[in-house]
Amino acid sequence: MKYKYELSEVDCANCAAKMEEAIAKIDGVEEATINFMAQKLILVADENRIDEILQEAQKRISKIEKDCEIIIK
Amino acid sequence: MTKSQKKDLIRIIVVGCMLAALMILFHTGVIPELPEGGYNFLGLGLFMVPYIIIAYEVIAKAARNISHGQVFDENFLMLVATIGAFVVGEFEEGVAVMLFYQVGELFESIAVGKSRQSIKELMDIAPEYANIEVDGKIEQVDPDDVGIGSVIIVRPGEKIPLDGIVISGESRVDTSSLTGESVPRTVKEGDEVISGCVNENMTLTVKTTKEFEDSTVSKILELVENAGSKKTKTEKFISKFAKYYTPIVVFAALAVFIIPGCITGDWFMWLERACTFLVVSCPCALVISVPMGFFAGIGVASRMGILIKGSNYLESAAELKTMVFDKTGTLTQGVFEITEVAPAEGVTENELLETAAYAEQMSTHPIAEVIKQRYAEIGGETNLDQLRDVQEISGHGVEAYLRDEMIMAGNHKLMVKNGIDVMEQVSVGTICYVAKAGKYLGHIIISDVVKEEAKEAIANLKKEGVAQTVMLTGDRKAVGEAVAKELGLDDVYTDLLPSDKVEKVEELLKDDSKRKLGFVGDGINDAPVLAESDIGFAMGAIGSDAAIEAADIVIMDDDVRKIATTARISKYTLGIVKQNITFALVVKIGIIILSAFGLTNMWVAVFGDVGVAVICILNSMRILRKKNGFLK
Numbered sequence: 001m002k003y004k005y006e007l008s009e010v011d012c013a014n015c016a017a018k019m020e021e022a023i024a025k026i027d028g029v030e031e032a033t034i035n036f037m038a039q040k041l042i043l044v045a046d047e048n049r050i051d052e053i054l055q056e057a058q059k060r061i062s063k064i065e066k067d068c069e070i071i072i073k
Numbered sequence: 074m075t076k077s078q079k080k081d082l083i084r085i086i087v088v089g090c091m092l093a094a095l096m097i098l099f100h101t102g103v104i105p106e107l108p109e110g111g112y113n114f115l116g117l118g119l120f121m122v123p124y125i126i127i128a129y130e131v132i133a134k135a136a137r138n139i140s141h142g143q144v145f146d147e148n149f150l151m152l153v154a155t156i157g158a159f160v161v162g163e164f165e166e167g168v169a170v171m172l173f174y175q176v177g178e179l180f181e182s183i184a185v186g187k188s189r190q191s192i193k194e195l196m197d198i199a200p201e202y203a204n205i206e207v208d209g210k211i212e213q214v215d216p217d218d219v220g221i222g223s224v225i226i227v228r229p230g231e232k233i234p235l236d237g238i239v240i241s242g243e244s245r246v247d248t249s250s251l252t253g254e255s256v257p258r259t260v261k262e263g264d265e266v267i268s269g270c271v272n273e274n275m276t277l278t279v280k281t282t283k284e285f286e287d288s289t290v291s292k293i294l295e296l297v298e299n300a301g302s303k304k305t306k307t308e309k310f311i312s313k314f315a316k317y318y319t320p321i322v323v324f325a326a327l328a329v330f331i332i333p334g335c336i337t338g339d340w341f342m343w344l345e346r347a348c349t350f351l352v353v354s355c356p357c358a359l360v361i362s363v364p365m366g367f368f369a370g371i372g373v374a375s376r377m378g379i380l381i382k383g384s385n386y387l388e389s390a391a392e393l394k395t396m397v398f399d400k401t402g403t404l405t406q407g408v409f410e411i412t413e414v415a416p417a418e419g420v421t422e423n424e425l426l427e428t429a430a431y432a433e434q435m436s437t438h439p440i441a442e443v444i445k446q447r448y449a450e451i452g453g454e455t456n457l458d459q460l461r462d463v464q465e466i467s468g469h470g471v472e473a474y475l476r477d478e479m480i481m482a483g484n485h486k487l488m489v490k491n492g493i494d495v496m497e498q499v500s501v502g503t504i505c506y507v508a509k510a511g512k513y514l515g516h517i518i519i520s521d522v523v524k525e526e527a528k529e530a531i532a533n534l535k536k537e538g539v540a541q542t543v544m545l546t547g548d549r550k551a552v553g554e555a556v557a558k559e560l561g562l563d564d565v566y567t568d569l570l571p572s573d574k575v576e577k578v579e580e581l582l583k584d585d586s587k588r589k590l591g592f593v594g595d596g597i598n599d600a601p602v603l604a605e606s607d608i609g610f611a612m613g614a615i616g617s618d619a620a621i622e623a624a625d626i627v628i629m630d631d632d633v634r635k636i637a638t639t640a641r642i643s644k645y646t647l648g649i650v651k652q653n654i655t656f657a658l659v660v661k662i663g664i665i666i667l668s669a670f671g672l673t674n675m676w677v678a679v680f681g682d683v684g685v686a687v688i689c690i691l692n693s694m695r696i697l698r699k700k701n702g703f704l705k
Contacts, residue, residue, distance in 0.1 A: 011182060036361075036364060037189055037364070037365060038368075
């Protein structure tokens, strides 16, 4: 399944690239893209484990940029 | 400015004032400086105050990143550099460098925010609501909640929220945000409308044909948002570069500090030089401005009705060397039109058309339709009572009786069969010969009309450096070659089946695999060819899912000139990206070399970091400004 989330406060393109790399390494994530200009995270991930994956993604994002949050509607 | 930007601005002003005050106190001798050789602890204490105010975030970030095992980031570099300045007793510089770093960061954040805003505006096509009628009252609902077949009301000035068919009302619709076409289209009952267009003057009632998710506007937005997932060679190069570059610079700085330090024993001087070296080394200018440039290019293109599925395609469009065209629907309109009415001697045009129209009365063939339409246009009417015994002769044409005279319309074989002596014409179109009561009346030529802009489109492509233009068509040789000659194409291959087209493209690709090959078609039968080529362009894609799926670049209206426009945008974008890379590297390397020889200072280094980043961002924003400059 493909998921799309907005991100708050992605301030630096280098950090976005680092986050992208970190999220792509999470087990169950097939593909992760962070669009720095549109401030979006696009995930192709296992739909059965999406909640768990999102939590882990948020954890990894926070490590790189403290104020950046995945906005889950 | 956002809240946090305002907070930063206030902090910068406060620290700026404190720094100025301290500098005055020291330089006027109010606070005495210690004699040479001693360390000024009073100065350290006083300058520490503004330093902490301006630097606490940087310190915190650096500490956090180190605790996560990421040592070499810009915060760390700034911290080491400024602490170094304090150690060597250059308090003013230490505070000032951090201050300017923050000023630069603020500029950078404002510039990024601004360009995000302008890109958002470019893509401001998403409708916020749909109007539906419930119990006689109009209610606003989320377009996501409207099912297929619902009736929605679109008032003047509102965006059409979902694709559908007009069931009542007539209005002008502005499609410019989707197609770049500035002339509004008039729609009336029975016409299709596309989401994302703006209704201009009258209320329309629309029956939806698609859910919001599948509507054109959602498709387009998704496409643009996903465009970042396919990275260009340049972007890949930059992110790889940044990965190795920062650690290399840190170790180089260490070397600059330790090696000459050991030899000369002048530790302070070499520490200062090493710090300068560190500050200038941040690769931010490149990491931000390169993807931003491509994003701006894609944004501008989408404003002009060109959807680019990834920045890699935008990058390769500049290198297009071979352009392959499908004929029908791309270079020609794919619609039949009468191109010549040639009555025989002593026959009027009216008589020729009347006879032909009667003969074709019962036929629904596209050619028959065109003839009937032309006859109606010149004011002719047909009375079916006068017509009898209509007989279609397969592979020949039609015979019938009109007012008891035998009439016939069809190909040359039909004339020969009925013993009518007429010269066979040579033409690129389909020729319909007409006769009445054994007498030849003349012929009508019906052709697929070449698009007005096609010739200009090909000339424009040549100007953009496309070396070879090729046309592929399933049509007859005579037709294909005539069209190719008229348009100035280099090569033409005719009588091709769809599978032959794939083979031809493969052959062309083999000829020179380094040159980028583009293919443009209407996207319906061309999916394999679109996939095979380096860049597949689909034309007239409004509403056609097949085209959006298969192509790399989608041209929303039918204007084939937009291929050259794409190449132009691509070249301009690449130009700006290259300028940024060159500028940033030259300035940085220059400062690094100067600092190793002690010919520069920390102030210059700060410019080399943030100053360069801001200049590169502003340069990338030029792409967004040049909205209409690409049309030419």
